[in-house]
Amino acid sequence: MEAAPLDRIFTALADPGRRAMVERLCARPASVKELAEPVGMRLPSALKHLRVLEDGGIVVSRKAGRVRTYEISPTAFSIINEWLAERRAAINAAFDRLERAIAEFPEENEE
Template sequence: MSGSLATSDARPVDHVFRALSDPTRRHVLERLCRSPASVSELAAPFEMALPSFLQHLRVLEESGLVRSHKRGRVRTYELSPKRLKLAEDWLARQRNLWERRLDQLDAYLLELKEKSS
């Protein structure tokens, strides 16, 4: 696909898939599905230095999958599900494309089978 539409549409989806590619970040998203959480709550299950964990949160926030706000000294993260829709829509388009292709292949193979009978 060429043109500015392909380029402008791909970047946000690329960021979402990049964020989803890491198991730590997926675990954070799963946790945030239950409720917003502070950095310390999110980091607790992981055996990594806080600066490393904060990099994961930064990737999630830059992708638009989470948003944060700070009250006093506590930064709280929450899920931003609208961005997941980009990935869902992309996957649905791919699924539809391949289902059509497989249906066409099936029809062609049935036609070949009938001709050879």
């Protein structure tokens, strides 16, 4: 798996303010103003955070008139899910090898 997209996602999610935006967007799409107000963020700051989320592939935006609305990308977490599945498979394989190695050792007689 290519590291750059995964790095962008984790970088985007590293900030608590951006994670709060993601949580809000999981409920429904929202405008920049709707995302900025609850956390007391100014619009330019909110736009910078949203740009990081968009660059990370987590959110997508559309503009209708003067209002830009953001929503969670349908494939936002697929890269993370793939990465986790790979880690899970590697860990399971290691435990399987350990189980086989333990089974190969003869049991000691208890006397």
